[in-house]
Amino acid sequence: MVNKLVMSLSIILPTLYAGILLGVSFLTTPIKFLAPSLTLPIALDIGKVTFHVLIKLEWFLVCTYFIILWFNPLSKLGYVFVFIIFIALATQTFWVLPTLDARVILIQQGESLRSSYYHFIYIVLDLIKIISLIGISYLSLYLNI
Numbered sequence: 001m002v003n004k005l006v007m008s009l010s011i012i013l014p015t016l017y018a019g020i021l022l023g024v025s026f027l028t029t030p031i032k033f034l035a036p037s038l039t040l041p042i043a044l045d046i047g048k049v050t051f052h053v054l055i056k057l058e059w060f061l062v063c064t065y066f067i068i069l070w071f072n073p074l075s076k077l078g079y080v081f082v083f084i085i086f087i088a089l090a091t092q093t094f095w096v097l098p099t100l101d102a103r104v105i106l107i108q109q110g111e112s113l114r115s116s117y118y119h120f121i122y123i124v125l126d127l128i129k130i131i132s133l134i135g136i137s138y139l140s141l142y143l144n145i
Helices: 002-032 040-071 076-108 118-144
Strands: none
Touching (some): 002 118
8 A cells, every 4th residue: 555655756856846846837926927906026026935945845856756666766867866856856945946046135225137048048947857857657557567
């Protein structure tokens, strides 16, 4: 019974995680900038709060998945995907997000900033995580058949 639960979670968790990333990063976040009544500083503030909550949720999901791996190991390729996700998330948490936060503060203070590549880096890292999560889901399904 426990083994079936762990096997199911090893497929469901990365799939859910990929869906959360798609929903937040690629659907709700860009849509808020289309709202005509939402000013840029407020939209940026909402984005800042959203992504800080998302990062915390992602760390929870990654840690939970590490526990699942203890009971249901992956192939070597699966562990490569897990490592990629971990590095991408750490990069976002400790480098990209703090840099974007600092930019938000400056914009909210009325400063005009040149465009930067940090949003692009964040998006690419999210895409890398999503592809890796789909790979893990596929491998988990394939290995558990």
